[in-house]
Amino acid sequence: MPGGRFSKQADYISLKLNANYTGDSVIGGNLTTAPSGLTASQGQATAPGDRIILSPADALIQQNNTTQKLYTGTYRYVASRNNSSSAPTRGHAAFWDTSAAAAVGNNNAATEASDALYQVTSDEPANFGGLMAGVFINNMTKGNYWWIQESGKATCVFRTTLSGTATQGQGVYLALAGNNNNAQDVGAFDQIFAQNQTTIFAANGTAGYNAIDNALVRYVGVAEQLPVANNTAGQLVDLVLNRASFRW
Numbered sequence: 001m002p003g004g005r006f007s008k009q010a011d012y013i014s015l016k017l018n019a020n021y022t023g024d025s026v027i028g029g030n031l032t033t034a035p036s037g038l039t040a041s042q043g044q045a046t047a048p049g050d051r052i053i054l055s056p057a058d059a060l061i062q063q064n065n066t067t068q069k070l071y072t073g074t075y076r077y078v079a080s081r082n083n084s085s086s087a088p089t090r091g092h093a094a095f096w097d098t099s100a101a102a103a104v105g106n107n108n109a110a111t112e113a114s115d116a117l118y119q120v121t122s123d124e125p126a127n128f129g130g131l132m133a134g135v136f137i138n139n140m141t142k143g144n145y146w147w148i149q150e151s152g153k154a155t156c157v158f159r160t161t162l163s164g165t166a167t168q169g170q171g172v173y174l175a176l177a178g179n180n181n182n183a184q185d186v187g188a189f190d191q192i193f194a195q196n197q198t199t200i201f202a203a204n205g206t207a208g209y210n211a212i213d214n215a216l217v218r219y220v221g222v223a224e225q226l227p228v229a230n231n232t233a234g235q236l237v238d239l240v241l242n243r244a245s246f247r248w
Contacts, residue, residue, distance in 0.1 A: 021138055021146075022138065022139060022140055022141040022144060022146075023080065023138065023140040023141055023144030023145055023146035024144055024145040024146060025141075025143075025144055025145075026145070027046070027047060027048060027079075027145050028046040028047065028145075029046070029145075046077055047077065048077055048078060048079050048116070048117045048118040048119075048145065049076065049077065049078075049118045050076065050077045051074055051075065051076045051077075051150070051244075052074070052075050052147075053073070053074050053075075054070060054071075054072060054073060054074075054075060054152075055072060056071070056072050059071050059072055059073075068090075068137075068138075069155065070137065070149075071152055071153035071154065071236070072152045072153055073149050073150065073151050073152015073153060073154060073239065074149070074150045074151045074152060074241065074244060075134075075137075075147045075148065075149050075150065076118065076133070076134060076147065076148055076150050076244070077118070077145065077146070077147050078094065078117075078118045078119065078120045078133065078134075078145065078146070078147075078148055079114075079117035079118060079119040079120070079143075079144075079145050080094075080119070080120055080121065080122070080140050080141075080142055080143060080144055080145070080146070081097050081099065081114075081119055081120070081121040081123075081142065081143070082142045082143030083142065084121045084122050084123045084142055085123050085179055086122040086123050086179060086183065086186045086187065087122060087139070087140075087142065087183075088120075088122040088136045088138075088139065088140035088141075088142065089122065089136060089139050089157075089183075089187070090136050090137060090138055090139050090155070090157075090234075091135065091136065091155050091156055091157035091232070091233075091234035092122060092135070092136055092156075092157055092186065092187035092188060093122075093124075093132045093133075093134075093135060093136075093174060093187040093188075093189070093220075094120040094121070094122065094132070094133045094134050094135065094136050094148045094187070095120060095121055095122070095123065095124060095125050095128075095131050095132055095133060095187070096119075096120060096121075096125070096128075096131045096132075096133050096245070097114045097119040097120055097121045097125075098125045098128055098131065099114075099121070099125075118133075120133045120134075120148065122136070122186065122187055123179050123186070124176055124177075124178060124179055124186060124187060129174075129176060129214060129217045129218060130174060130176075130217035130218050132174060132220060132243055133148060133150070133245070134148035134149050134150040134239075134243070134244070135148060135149045135154045135155070135156055135239065136148055136187075137149055137154075137155075149239065150239065150241070150243060150244040151239045151240060151241040151243060151244055152238070152239060153224060153236055153237075153238055153239075154236070154237055154238075154239050155233075155234040155235070155236060155237075156172065156189045156220075156234050156235065156236075156237040156239075157184065157188050157189065157231070157232060157233075157234040158175075158188055158189050158190065158191070158227045158228065158229050158230075158231065158234070158235065159175040159177055159184065159185045159188040159189065159190050159229060159230075160182050160184055160185055160188075160229055160230040161229055161230070162190060162191050162227065162229045163175075163190050163191065163192050163195050164190075164191045164192040164193045164194050164195035165191070165193055165194035165195070166191060166223075166226055166227045166228065166229070167191060167193045167194070167223065167226070167227075168223050168224070168225060168226045168227075169222060169223060170191060170193040170222070170223055171191065171192070171193065171215075171219055171221075171222060171223075172189050172190070172191060172219075172220050172221050172222065172223050172227070172237045173189065173190050173191070173192060173215065173218040173219055173220060174189060174190070174218040174220060175187075175188045175189055175190035176218060184230065184232060189220065189227075189237065191223065191227055192215070219240075220237065220239055220240065220243055221237045221238045221239040221240045221243075222237065222238045223235065223236075223237055223238075224236040224237060224238050
C-alpha cells in the first residue's frame with residue numbers, strides 16, 4: 001500500500017524519540033532482533049509518507065525527556081536530502097525537496113524519486129516561498145529517515161531578530177531568511193505583527209498585493225507562547241493542518 005495515509009497508530013513511532021536520536025539510516029529503522037517464525041504484513045512497516053496522529057497521552061508517552069517535548073498533532077515519516085547545505089535541526093522548518101524539479105511540461109518526471117520518498121530538505125528552496133512540509137522534531141543526520149510534525153502544537157525556533165513585535169496569539173510565518181544567513185535563521189520562523197509599514201496600495205503598483213501574497217504563502221499558524229528571538233529552545237506554535245500536503 002502506498003504511504004501518505006493516516007495509516008499508523010502511535011505505537012509505530014519508536015520510543016527513540018529523544019533529543020539525541022538522529023533518525024533511521026534505513027527506511028523504517030533497522031530490525032535488530034526477531035522471534036523465529038515471525039510473520040508480519042507489509043502494511044505494518046513504516047514507510048515514507050506514513051502519517052500518524054498523536055493524542056496528548058500518546059505524545060506524553062513518546063517524548064523521552066524534558067528537552068524533547070511532543071504535543072498533539074499530525075506527524076509524517078519522511079526522507080531527508082543527504083547533500084543539503086544546512087543541517088536538519090529541531091524546531092526548524094522542513095521544506096519539500098525541489099532540487100530535482102523538472103521543466104514545466106515534463107510532468108514533473110524528475111521529482112518522482114524524491115516524491116516517492118517524501119523527501120525534505122532543511123535548505124530553503126529558491127523561488128518557492130512556502131513549500132513547508134513540517135517542523136523537524138529532532139536534529140536529523142542528512143540522508144536519514146524520521147518523523148516531522150505537520151500540524152498541532154509544535155516547538156518552533158524563531159529567527160535571531162523578529163521582523164515585528166513578539167506577541168502571543170498572533171500569526172507566525174516562515175522567516176525565509178535564506179541559506180546564507182545565521183544558521184539559526186535558516187528554516188526559522190517570524191512574526192510581522194506591529195511591523196513598521198513600508199508597503200501601501202498605490203495605483204499601478206504591485207507591492208501591496210505582493211505583501212498579501214507573501215503573508216498567505218508563508219503563514220504557518222498562531223503563537224501559543226510569546227515568541228523569543230535568538231532562542232534555540234523554541235516556543236510553541238499551533239501549526240494549521242492545511243500546511244500538510246501531498247507529493248503525488
